[in-house]
Amino acid sequence: MSDLSKKLHNLSPEQRELLLRKLQARKKAAGAGKSNTGIPRREDSNDLPLSHAQERLWFFDQLVPGSPLYNISAAVKFSGPLKADLLEKSINAVVERHEILQVFFETENGAPVQKKASSTRITLKKEKLSGRSLEELATEEAQTPFDLAVPPLIRARLVEIDAGSHALMLTIHHIVADGWSMGVFINETARFYRRFNGEDSIDIPPLDIQYFDYAWWQKNAADRKKLEAQLDFWSAELKGMPTLLELPFDHSREALQTFEGRHYHFEIDPPTTEKLRELSRRSGATLFITLLAAFQALLYRYSNQDDFGVGIPIANRNKKELEALIGFFVNTLVIRAQCDGGQSFSDFLEEVKKRAFRAYDHQDVPFEQVVEKVQPQRSNQVSPLFQVMFELQGDALAGLNFGDLSLENIDFETGTAKFDLLLIMEEGRDRLKGVMEYNSSLFQAATIERMMGHFALLLQQIGSDPQTELGRIDLMADHERKKLLDEMNRTEEAYPEKPFIHQYTAYFAARSPEHPALVFDEGRISYARFEELSNRLAHLLIKHGVGRDTRVGVCMERSPEMVVALHGILKAGGAYVPFDPHHPSERREFMLTDSGVALMLTQPDLSGLFENAAIETVELDDRFQILADEATDDPRVEIDPRQLAYMIYTSGSTGKPKGTLLEHRSILNRLIWMQKSYPLTAEDVVLQKTPFSFDVSVWEFFWPFMYGATLAVARAEGHKDSAYLIDIICEHGVTTMHFVPPMLKVFLENRQSADCLSLKRVICSGEALPYALSRQFYATLPGATLINLYGPTEAAVDVTAYICPRERADKKLPIGRPIANTQIYILDEALNPVPSGVGGELYIAGVQLARGYANRPDLTSEKFIANPYSALPGDRMYKTGDLCRYLADGNIEYLGRIDHQVKVRGFRIELGEIEAVLREHDSVRDCIVLVREHAGEKTIVAWYIAGEGREVSADDLRQHIARSLPEYMVPGFFIALQSFPLTPNGKIDRRALPDIDIESRRGHTRFVSPRNHLES
Template identity: 45%
Template sequence: MTPEEKRARLAQLLKDKTRPAGKQAPLSFAQERMWFLDKWSPGSAAFHMPTAVRLSGTVDTAALGRALALLVERHETLRTTFQERDGQAMQIIAATGEVPLEVMDLQGLPESEREEEAQRRVVRLAQQPFSLEQGPLLRAVLMLLGGGEQVLLVDQHHIVSDGWSMGVLVHELAMTYRACLEGQPPPLNALPLQYADWAVWQKDWLQGAELERQLTYWKGRLNPHALLELPADKPRPALMSSKGARKVMHLSSPLTQALKALGQREGRTLFVTLLSAFNVLLSRYTGQEDVVVGTPIAGRPRAEVEGLIGLFVNMLALRTDLSGKPSFRELMGRVHESTLDAYAHQDIPFERLVDALKPERHLSHTPMFQVMFVLQNAPMPALEAPGLVMEAKPVDTGTTKYDLSLLLVDLPQGLRVIAEYSTDLFEPATAERLLAHYQTLLEAIVVQPDVSISRLPLLPDTERHRVLQEWNDTTVAHPPEATLTSLIEAQVARTPDAVALEFEGTRLTYRELDARANQLAHALRKHGVGPEVRVGLCVERSLEMVVGLLGTLKAGGAYVPLDPGYPQERLGWMLEDARPPVLLVQERLLSRLPATDAKVVALDTGWEAIAREPTTAPAPLATPDSLAYIIFTSGSTGRPKGAMNAHGPVCNRLLWMQSAYRLTPADVVLQKTPFSFDVSVWEFFWPLMTGAKLVVAKPGGHQDPAYLTALITSASVTTLHFVPSMLQAFLEEPDVAGCTSLKRVVCSGEALPLELKEQCLRMLPGAGLHNLYGPTEAAVDVTFHACQPNDGRRSVPIGRPVDNTQIRILDAELQPVPQGAAGELYIGGVQVGRGYLARPSLTAERFIPDPYATAPGARMYRTGDVARWLPDGEVEYLGRADFQVKIRGLRIELGEIEASLEKHPSVKQAVVLAREDRPGQKRLVAYVTGRDAAPEAGALRAFLLERLPEYMVPSNVVVLERMPLSPNGKADRKALPAPELGGADPSRPFVAPGTAIEQQIAQAWKDLLHVERVGLDDPFFELGGNSLLALQLHRRLTAELGVKLALTDLFQYPTVRALATRLSRREEQPSEDAAQSGRSRAEARRTVNRRAVGGRGRAETTDGDADE
């Protein structure tokens, strides 16, 4: 329907007055949403529309009261209440109504306190609940301050008002007050219709073909789209409250005029210009190129309804594609077109749209959009009355409906910009920074509209200096000529007779260990080992392992760990790449290695020959630049890749660790990490360069918590490392409380859960917990964080950079991201490794020139990790930017597993995901399609076990008939089912309700949803439920089951099984559940807004000053 046709239909309404006779009427679509929200969260101030009017001069309170009464008589909405009639909510319109003008005299207070007290009372009154059933839904309070100063608070419930309506109300109140003073009738034209007439017309018009036309557009426009995940300062609650706050910024008049001029040159409105910039800001904050922002639209298609007070406003979801690195000028064009299209389809109520699109429901998020944008370019009309100067201002009730709302008001002196934010998520400083970034962006676009949006500056100079220089000021002078061998040999000279090494009851002093390593070094020198010569080492954890490592380094060579537990094929690839001329082995493990041309030296059966070599140290050949080791990590091509590290970077890492944690000769360090992983580097060498004792765990012992607790206790271990998943298992060991010798527990390898941190500090009170982060490619660890109990953080940070190391958090254009925004983590400084062995192209891709370094030729390593800066200069890890994951602390390229699966003759295509279907339980899941016959899951796992380490073999293999594809033809990873839904048919299996309560719930669903069957695990909303139906279901189940049922329960427990279980527990624990219900209701005040009638979104601005 064209706008002209729509206006004609409304004009016909003016003639016909189709509303049925009587004083009740159906609710409009928007009112249905508000009715639901009030039932969900009774009395929430989030749905109030308060305005404070400053009155300077003499006020005639009697005339003001009469003016208010005349407005109540004029507008039916001001004397409307809402009640259920025959199970249906209706507008009840009283023939007459009274809204008394309450007067509060504050003149008895000291003059210095009156203004502050008035502000407190305004906020308190604005938060007082309305009763939709009893009314009135308008309150007016006049506060007398003395000296001719007054404040008039006018507040309405959103169900009968919107921002435009508040302007109408205040303007007409001023005109009517003036008329009352003059003894004249108000100069207002008679209203051609009332809001209830319009509600009837809306229900009649928006159906059938017109409804389908608009729904078709929006389905195509919004299905599907991702949540906008702004990085938050606090963990997102499962149920968001409506608590909010505001920060305000004023843009100068010159900047405001420049923005208007830019839009005029391009034929774009100020709204489009400002929204385009906001979209850029959101994209740069989140890294997302598909952004959906909500904006209110007045919803008044004809002049005849412009003077009505009522809830007309509607919400539009404006989706913007920021991909392809467009210039800002090009982006303005995209936003212009999408906005025009949305306006052409603006009539469908937001609540109906959510009903139709059925977005995935999260009680912690609003549907469709999580951020709102509002531009008010027509300020509150001027208010005039004899003897009075009147100024209307919105009231901040301390509430919000969305994660973030940006409200702009175009004033003569320049734009006022308000960031309204959820205090559940954000700190005030974050909102202030966001406004500063928005201003920096706006200042850039007026002079650089043709620059790519990815290159536009966001950071003010002070913040740029902070994240690039101040937080990376890590310069420390360590001995420039240090090598691993020189540091250890210096310690041998200091404490030759102290115990250096212990394994299974056998001990070696520093002198004895040094002597054996020297003998091996001499033997290796005879085999040509020296600087840059690689030595393979295939041994189990033992004394021989430590001697082999030290001997190789003393010879000047670089060791290459070859884990005997790896499949022979993988070991073959590693040998093929490393080409070591010498292999150090234990004789019993030789059969596990593929055939090789390398000289094989057995450290056990062949030691007799090695023992003939001198025990004195060979002349040192290695320098800080010499290669120290090559550790192979998972590779995306299906082959592992060898990361090369030299002595200098590793020594920097170890010297930092000693300065930070201060090992002494009294310390005992447990070495338990497989030597094929980089954590083993510091476990081996840190204690040996500081005079501490190194205790080596038996082979396989690192996976046995009972063994570890016993070893820690018997050996008085003070320092050890865990990946978090193993730390969890260790803490569950019954004897862990006996590990009182522990002083330091170091965690790295994967994200450290907050709960696990607290548990560790609680169960091991004598031990400090340290969270470290770093890739193999940058000498083990590059950041550190000392954990503190109950520190109020949302997660455990990975901390600050170590000595002589820099952390860059950059966007795709290698520009620093704002503090708090997500970006990719890059590592600069002395610990950046050489690169990958025999992989020049991959090395060039991951080790790139460092644009922020002062040293010529400096490189930085691209980690693929996503992180952000915290306000205190620490770094928070957020996840992976690619398909590389960590399981049990071990880094895995999913592509390597996929490549291995696709080598199986029965597999056509394979996709591997790291799923966390249960919190803290991350696992690998493989999805495969077959060629001729369906592959057998067990056979595929056995096939992988022959080719990959056990930790890389998926715990589940799901066989699919076909792989879901995204629009670009690639596998749609987000559409892959959870493993329990896998198999030939990934659809949900039907499970019939069994118990009496399950059958009653299912029957209620069938009756309300008009479906033939309901399974135990069918979600209510997926079957067609919406918020209005949820209200009916709530009433029915409460009556039929005779139990206390909170409306929030239907959203928190959306399946028959979950709800039945919840109700059964409630019957057993009524008092506890009643208390929980009260807490849920209080916590859900904001969530209400998102789950409203069919839709959970608010069709209005957050205050009365910014509706358009």
């Protein structure tokens, strides 16, 4: 290796980048006939101006006084005969050489000024190691803040480990130095030490200029036209870039940006390191750029965000006289990433290289001025333009010579983090080392360890095959993939295929004929009587041609007749199709045509709804007179597991409802699982209050009859009246019931709900269950258990389950884990499994999947797709459209609908997070937050219900939210309602919420009275 090659090899990555940029700049200057003029000494040596970067740090210190965030710390272990007096003398020689290390800061006329201390001497604090580790001492040193008004802004501490080894701990405030400066400081300390020790007689050349000359030049003599042109470049380069990178955090952001941090250390093996170096050479990129591109690819996969910025430090020493100076020179550049999952890493690297080189060409303008020019949406929660930073450093101790002393770097925690993430890679001789500095108020240690494991795998793949598409890079090791795809889905249970859900009643009718099967306002029906009535109806239906897969419509109010109708239809071999009598006539007419029902079971008072329809109706009155002449024995119709059991219509994106077809085997699996998980006995009473057009009603109608329990039937429309529900619970001793979360909140706000002592289990589903509501539940009903279930109609009601604890540290309520014989996959857009902690779309597989949608083969094939993770021929999975992620404990967290992820002013916003904060206000009972168009722009609107007897202003609500969330998440409009419009299933009807009106535009809240019975 030639001397030149050796010198190049020994350069740090930062020095190599600087050399490359200098060569490029020299080439450009030569082509233009220009020279790279130097920085002159300032005329007035007493003029000590602050640079732009120094001003920024001074302002930060005013906002957060006493913070160690901008301490630059290093700890080095010396082995050998260290002479402490010479080390102290050497340190002071460096301080005397660099005037910036002698300053302190004061305020004059509201502005910062820096002044040189009349005398600056560093006293090397000496101590012996006793009772504490070096790492603890180094952390303590790093976390001790400076007072900018008290010089010197540098400390040195020497710890004697034993007779032959010491540890030097250096701390300098960033306002007078940067990372490069720390290298200069230690290198010059070593040179002075050798000289004072008689080992080196070569003088250190004097400095051409001091840091103050640079600061004066930056503010007074720099090329203004050049800087303006660079500002224009950055304005164009960052135009339209989202200024917030939404990574999957373990904890929500605080109202104000926090800086608590920790470090995670890792290594990249030599073979991968060499492959990355070779890839860089082939691509004409530096290793820094290759690693930056790889890190951006990881962030893309973690965030599902295809446009974002990552910060990189730039030494900002592109003039020779600056290289030997200590001072705060480092500037920050933003490297934008625009990712496409179908793009190869090689092509992406080429784009990053071009962006980086363009950024290098426009590096002179201070970052603070770029922020002012771009004017991103600002927030007290995050740094502007980027929240993630990347650095590549060389071996900090390489080339250091303290004579006969050997040196070793000491790793330690600083306890701080300037950004959400800061990845520092260090290039060693044969391998890469990495340190991830992370904000510990956002991330758990296990999450960062997992993320860096994924980064290592990504580096291996791009090193071996740079043509791999970004969306197809496999982030997971085999053990993690096996855990998420296989171990988490080991739900196999050998459930019996028979009897079917309607066939259990015969057993209890014979065993306990007088035990109440149904109780209701007017009386009760025994098991024997219920079995007789459903048998009679089955015989009648068979006479009307009902058989295998025959669809029979049911249009009834909630009543014993409805329960008998559903059981009788299944006994006849048919499938029931609910028609809610309160639905609009247009919807009923569409369903009649679309469903192909052969017969309609209804009640005398409702028969008029179908007088103009071409369908035969059978009326059941409360005395069941039409069944008097029918046989009482069980018709014993043969049922196949894949036979249709019911068909339920749900809202469709086209405005027309879609009918979902569920088979017997699907709902049977669901109910057997439910019994094994939350066993019912003959002593239990289940409340039937869910509208039968909502799939939750299926388990209410059939589960209790399978195990000899009693079904309490609420009166028609009774599910909307919390006082009535409390009465029926107490009267019949209800033990088990269901609520959608909004109705549970209404129920719990009735003080009499605490009297419902018979309740043993309350099941919630249909919408996200807020943690605060769970706390309210246990405060009101401490003897009951709250169960959070999740699932779509397309998968037989529910597919995951979670028993809510009374307390949970992260204040999140997961939707749990997959139930028996059901598989859950959380996948990205390319159907790759996403790592634990990363959001993806939830897919469902297993026995509970629906047959599909009636008369919608296109939609069926779109939503029910081939399962790539199953070896079973024809196995399918259902695409839910729900955004979820696995938590560290193996539970699944629901993050919202994918189509509810909205962007406002460039920020991606999860509306549920705003709702959760607004609900914490003492005067807000419930709320809904959506994005609406107003004056051609997207704006956030909050509809809320105030607590009983409470009044609250929009300003009060704004201030409440602003204490927890950034400004861009504070709603622009607040609309007060007495109640929310509900769908017939009891869910909130978001489309029926009133529009923004004149009063709400003025920032006032307006009470909106109910417009129909659903809102009242």
